[in-house]
Amino acid sequence: MNARPPARTARPGLMSGLGSPFLLVLTGSGLLHTTLRSDVYLRYVKEGLRPYLVASGFLLAALGFAGLAVELVRRLRELPDDDTEGHDGYEDGHEDGHEDGHGHGHGHGHGGAAHVAWLLAAPALTLMFLAPPALGSYTASRDGAASGVEQSAYAELADAPVTPMALEEFIGRSVHAPKTLDGREVRLLGFVSAGKSPDTWYLNRLKLSCCAADARTLHVEMRGVKAPGNDTWVEVTGVWRAGHVPVEDPVPALEVGVLKPVGQPRNPYHDAPPADG
Structure with a gap:
């Protein structure tokens, strides 16, 4: 009777869990670029709103960096556990195989949502590199x-x-x-x-x-x-x-x-x- 190899648990992608805080950093950086390094913000809002935009930019960037730090620390703590995966008995691997199959399909659903979420980076990148002109x-x-x-x-x-x-x-x-x-x-x-x-x-x-x-x-x-x-x-x-x-x-x-x-x-x-x- 041929033994089936143990099923391996798929590791999260590199940006899984890092995407949301990274987008916060990118958006905060875009706001700070348009308010502190240039006057581009004047194409969109009144001049009196500048202090609020600056404060929002710093807050978003700080939250993003904090989220990145928390996620990286979590991953570093999980590294020893990841090294022991795959050395369990074949029986465990066989039992987990069906669940992994379902998990794989579930992961694809989250992956699609994650890819759509990355579209939120477009406004921040536009502010930094391709700001539209003022209305005319x-x-x-x-x-x-x-x-x-x-x-x-x-x-x-x-x-x-x-x-x-x-x-x-x-x-x-x-x-x-x-x-x-x-x-x-x-x-x-x-x-x-x-x-x-x-x-x-x-x-x-x-x-x-x-x-x-x-x-x-x-x-x-x-x-x-x-x-x-x-x-x-x-x-x-x-x-x-x-x-x-x-x-x-x-x-x-x-x-x-x-x-x-x-x-x-x-x-x-x-x-x-x-x-x-």
């Missing part, structure tokens, strides 16, 4: 009504040849205090998107409440100058074109006198006036 003309041109502006008491502008102004203030004044813009030359900063006709285009800024997912568009229609390419950041100097601007969809128009291409600002979602000079 595609979002602005597909947004519905322009973002409204709250009513405010706008004072008369200082007596200056040109007044740098945030896009939101310019829109607000055109709706709620149009007389303050009469005959005043202003300078605005934003990115370009195509208009409804070849003779017009829009200067835009995106306004965040919390993150890029809730971005709303501020539009000002540009007239008198040929449109640069979509997503080009420009400073425009011109005069407000008087006319009724509805509160529910405020899109004032500007007669452009001077247009100057500029680089994208550090924080593309912070609607600040262009710097003097």
Whole structure:
């Protein structure tokens, strides 16, 4: 009668048990890379959320390293037991064979789930090596009504040849205090998107409440100058074109006198006036 060799218990794969803590380390490292080593996080969230992102990055990385340490210590402690496996009697091996067969099938199920879990590494790697650009003309041109502006008491502008102004203030004044813009030359900063006709285009800024997912568009229609390419950041100097601007969809128009291409600002979602000079 031929004796069957003892069934060996399959050892866990190298990354079995290490995958989850490793993903925590990777995700924490991605957050820290975008907040401490660069300003990439500003493409996704408001600047005020940076301390929370940094704290989350350190916490995730610490939890991940702790999990890796615990798993490695556990494996080191199990090494002597692993060396004695396979030296049990043939009878034990024969008895375990059926159970191992079931265990093997069960292991495949967990292995499939583990492989799917590794897809979670993609967002962290994307943050570190292939960060998407900030939202731009595609979002602005597909947004519905322009973002409204709250009513405010706008004072008369200082007596200056040109007044740098945030896009939101310019829109607000055109709706709620149009007389303050009469005959005043202003300078605005934003990115370009195509208009409804070849003779017009829009200067835009995106306004965040919390993150890029809730971005709303501020539009000002540009007239008198040929449109640069979509997503080009420009400073425009011109005069407000008087006319009724509805509160529910405020899109004032500007007669452009001077247009100057500029680089994208550090924080593309912070609607600040262009710097003097």
